[in-house]
Amino acid sequence: QVTDTLAKEGPSSPSYDWFQTDSLVTIVIYTKQKDINLDSVIVDHRDDSFRAETVIKDYSYLVHVALSHEIQEDFSVLVVENVGKIEIVLKKKENTSWKRLGHPLENHNSFIPKKDTGLFYRKCQLVSKENVTHDTKLFCLMLPPSTHLQVPVGQHVYLKLPITGTEIVKPYTPVSDSLFSEFKEPVLPNNMYIYFLIKIYPAGFFTPELDQLQIGDYVSVSNPEGNFIICQLQELEDLFLLAAGTGFTPMVKVLNYALTNIPSLRKVKLMFFNKTEDDIIWRSQLEKLAFKDKRFEVEFVLSAPTSEWSGKQGYISPALLSEFLKRSSDTSKVLICLCGPTPFTEQGMKMLHDLNFSKDEIHSFTA
Ligand code: FAD
Ligand code: NAD
Known part of the structure; x- marks a missing residue:
């Protein structure tokens, strides 16, 4: 919840609303900011939990609900930059009228400093692994179709793997698939792939485990962090x-x-x-x-x-x-x-x- 202190010190709190047609449910987030783009919002839909985190300067606004009805796996995210509006368009599984969006889950409708939010992870599949030097490899991970996540320039994410029964986390910085990628056709239109250049340290704790992963195996990827703007x-x-x-x-x-x-x-x-x-x-x-x-x-x-x-x-x-x-x-x-x-x-x-x-x-x- 927004406290008086926060409202005074930080940007003013976003709000959200929703509306529906027979087949679609649109969630609208009014950020009240102009400098937002598709990197600003991270959406994850898992079982019946729907989570949309909007990052505004150093703050995070969360819409987090258990949806009242089932939706299809994929959804679209649109940003109307000049009015600071984000629209998330969900496809209903059945064409029934929803009486409510759902019920609130943890921290729903909260607007808090980003440093106070925990890292949220989703499982991504290893799609390819290519040697770059004798010890460095280009890893390609695929986001689930029920996630919208774009890592902003200059930011990193955390990768998480269970190693001998404990979850281990290390930071890595996504790269483009090559220095010339802007001249290539994107493989998929909706940024489903994240690339990493990772050096494998034979005596290291995390990277040998990462290197052991087979194509099709999963690794958890966090929300982005970093202070480059x-x-x-x-x-x-x-x-x-x-x-x-x-x-x-x-x-x-x-x-x-x-x-x-x-x-x-x-x-x-x-x-x-x-x-x-x-x-x-x-x-x-x-x-x-x-x-x-x-x-x-x-x-x-x-x-x-x-x-x-x-x-x-x-x-x-x-x-x-x-x-x-x-x-x-x-x-x-x-x-x-x-x-x-x-x-x-x-x-x-x-x-x-x-x-x-x-x-x-x-x-x-x-x-
Ligand atoms: P570690 O277990 O940390 O060991 C690394 C090396 O140090 C090994 O050779 C090990 O033998 C040696 N070592 C460990 N402990 C000691 C010790 N006490 N004394 C002497 N030697 C020791 N890495 C990338 O490859 N790509 C990236 O894009 C990338 N992005 C990063 C972004 C950020 C913000 C940060 C902070 C780091 C990033 N790193 C990146 C580094 C990465 O997070 C890991 O530190 C790295 O992969 C090593 O992890 P490890 O567990 O395999 O090795
Ligand atoms: P490396 O051991 O191969 O060394 C590369 C070069 O770093 C050396 O040739 C030397 O010029 C310089 N260097 C190494 N030790 C030095 C020292 N003591 N003093 C001055 N210069 C030194 O490097 P690596 O194994 O590829 O390690 C890269 C490092 O970059 C890791 O520590 C990793 O955590 C860090 N990293 C940080 C971020 C981030 O913070 N965003 C991102 C990626 C990598």
Whole structure:
């Protein structure tokens, strides 16, 4: 429920309503916000429980009911952006008139800070698994047809598996299926697939179990989390991406989004830190992209190269950064994204502050 304090401090509470025709039931959520889109709402229908979570800034609005009648498995979600309205259209199993939508379940009609909501999971099926490097694989998971979920750019989800009787949870960042996916026809129109680039650590706790899954097996996927907001990219001119190892994963969608949707963008430069050449994820795709799109440049830096490597070497350093981070003009709007092992990210942040980049110009991806 909305308390006085919340109403004063946060955005005003959304509300919902519903109406029906002979064959359809439409649930309408009035968000009272303009900057919403299909990423803003996550819908799950399971047995007779229907759950729609709308994320508005740092708050979450929940419609959670046991439906009074049965519905078909699939449904559609529409967003009327200019009035901030979300419509969820359910198909009735039988053409009878519903007297009520259903009865309220836990936290129905509540509007609470997102940090106070627990993570909600749904089971997704492993559809494919493809080797990318000697230890990193591209996993494709399929959402159930009774779920609407789109992971926003720069956000991660948690994967959950039962391991020796305990449920274990680890965060992973969805990627596009390739760096060129915007040029391909989508396989299915309604975003049913989520892709992950995951490094398997033989001595790790979670990833060897994940690697054991067979096609058709299930893994639970949570709602998205993360503090990257897409408006950090608005009006941007120079985007610098500093990625180490699988710290490349959040950069994939940021890169695709920026190149496709930010008209002001002049330059995107990725500095990609790895141990050896064999560890570089999607190297040929990155080189191909740099060849095709003149705004994009990539530089590889290896910390344990072979003697044949003629490129840059070492860990992240002030010398590497000051040479790499050249603005296209003195006043250009810049964003530097940073992700990798904790010492890499911490050292990188300190170096960027020392180079006089402001907090607003830096985004580090962490849990
Ligand atoms: P762990 O059991 O955590 O072990 C990892 C490695 O460390 C192993 O080699 C292990 O032997 C070693 N190790 C473990 N404990 C110790 C110790 N005490 N001392 C020394 N060595 C030790 N990873 C991806 O591959 N792709 C992603 O998209 C991705 N996204 C992420 C997003 C976020 C927000 C965060 C925080 C992490 C992300 N990660 C990602 C990392 C991921 O969450 C896991 O940490 C990773 O998969 C390792 O899990 P694990 O249980 O298999 O290994
Ligand atoms: P890795 O061990 O293969 O190392 C890759 C590069 O990181 C190295 O070549 C080096 O340049 C740099 N590096 C490693 N240790 C360093 C140190 N102590 N100081 C400075 N630089 C160092 O990396 P990996 O196994 O692919 O691990 C990737 C890391 O990224 C994991 O810790 C993972 O949790 C993290 N990650 C975080 C997010 C996120 O927070 N959103 C997303 C994806 C991955």
